[in-house]
Amino acid sequence: MYSISNVVSLLLLLLLSSNQSHASPTPGHLETRQSTTKKYCSPTTSICYLEYSWGTSIPVFRIAVPDSASTNAPFDTLLQIVSPISLGWVGFSWGGGMTLNPLTVVWPNGNGATVSSRWSPYDLSFVIALAPAEYLTLILNEPPFPTLIPSLQPLPPQIKQSANKHSPLRPPTSGRTLPSTYSSASYRTVSASRNATHWTVETVCTGCSKWSGGGLSATGVNSFAWAVSKTPVSQPGNSGSSFSIHNNVGMFSESLSAGKVPKATFDAYVKNAR
């Protein structure tokens, strides 16, 4: 039905044509301007953080690292999220976007919280006019040597309709879907709590400072991003739970200097985290 050489030339064509449509999606609701970043020192502990906030409906994100951290060497990262009670899940991206970097996703679970390690491959899906009932899915993962995982899938009805009206090759979606679990980062919870207005979780990550294709700079400016959803996850007690798409996302860029903590203080603070 589909000869190998046809499939290979299609793959090449798709790769070439993909650059344009997928270079850098910019959702309309992406916010960079009204946010603030500053140094925040906890009144009750010895930890100072780089704090990001953007109004009362978006969580406050606080990041701290040991002052021994150096670029290109892995180091632990501390992340505190103070979320309005109305949010079902909150995500934090260590590389400034949804794909190809470690994602920390947290949600409330009773009086505690669940922390989930995730990763989104750069997933490109295209409609092929030659196969009107099917589309070819390409998953590009792990730069700089991408793995191509082609598969022919039945065309979802809503895409089938628009595919007939448009160019032979076009992306049915921007390709971003539920991120998979990511085993190269692990987490220990420092604390989790909730009251009538907020839920809070603080977690220490081993594996969020360096990843395939990127990493945090200990001295320069880093790009971070976040995503929030109002919808609760399907299984709050399960870190592998599925959840639905965000209602809002945003990005910010900052150096880690405001969040550098003496190494001994950092280590003592996270020592009892589980």
Ligand code: HEM
């Ligand atoms: C079911 C889960 C998810 C789905 C279906 C999903 C889907 C999407 C889609 C379709 C876009 C592109 C929006 C557009 O072009 O208008 C997007 C962007 C984005 N998503 Fe997600 N997402 C999910 C989970 C997450 C999580 C857990 C994070 C964690 C931080 C995240 C962070 C972002 C960010 C920062 C953007 C904008 C920048 C970029 O495209 O990289 N998403 N997402």
Ligand SMILES: *[C@@H]1O[C@H](CO)[C@@H](O)[C@H](O)[C@H]1NC(C)=O
């Ligand atoms: C609830 O928790 C949030 C976040 O820690 C805090 O800012 C707020 O003051 C708390 N509210 C009450 C009533 O304790």
